[in-house]
Amino acid sequence: MEHLENLKLLNDVSLSPPSEWQLNVPPPYKFPPKLRFLTLSFTYFDWGNMSVLGMLENLEVLKLKDNAFVGNYWETTDGAFRRLEVLQIGYTDLICWVASGHHFPRLRRLELRNCEELGEVPLGLAEIPSLQIMDLHRASKSAVHSAKKIQSTKLEKGDGFTLSIFPPDL
Incomplete structure (x- = not known):
């Protein structure tokens, strides 16, 4: 396990509602060190x-797929995700996400899929020089609007940036 670099965890055991059971994220030392x-x-x-x-x-x-995390609010912690390059969030009930550029200093790609409750993509993400790609698939109009603001800011700075929105009429 100490050399494991790729891990996929799928909870396929419980069919009862999550309110009847609670999984906890293991402490960091329980994860493979080279993950x-x-x-x-x-x-x-x-x-x-x-x-x-x-x-x-x-x-x-x-x-993070299919309700990997649930709840209405996520505030990213300072000093976290120092090497994260790709973040994908799909099928969640998240409404409010608070983050800034220093939370994800190496983020290159952000994918939000079926995050229809999310009010906005954190505008502070425009401060990340390495952020090049953002994909929104079935997002709220307000999230799309904030993503377009991020795109505008990135392009004003001269950063290469691609924003994809589906469906495109939002």
């Missing part, structure tokens, strides 16, 4: 526990 790629699905962790994943020193790609 670079992590995918979580149906784990229903609380967004307040995301700080644990932010402490994984070598994490480069984080895919």
Whole structure:
């Protein structure tokens, strides 16, 4: 396990509602030390526990699929996600996400899929020089609006940036 770099965790055991059981994010020392790629699905962790994943020193790609995390609010912790390059969030009930450029200093790509409750993409992400690609698939109009503001800011700075929105009529 100490050389493991890619881990996918899928909760396929419980069919009962998550309110009847609670999974907790293990402490950072329980994860393989060289972990670079992590995918979580149906784990229903609380967004307040995301700080644990932010402490994984070598994490480069984080895919949160199908209610990996649930809850209305996520405030990114200072000093977290120092090496994260790709963040994918899909099918979540997240409404408010608070983050700035110094939270994800190496982020290159952000994918939000079916995050229809999210009020906005944090405008502070425009401060990340390495952020080059943002994909929104089935997002709220307000999230799309904020993503377009990020695009405008990035282009004004002369940063290369691509924004993809589906459906395109938003």
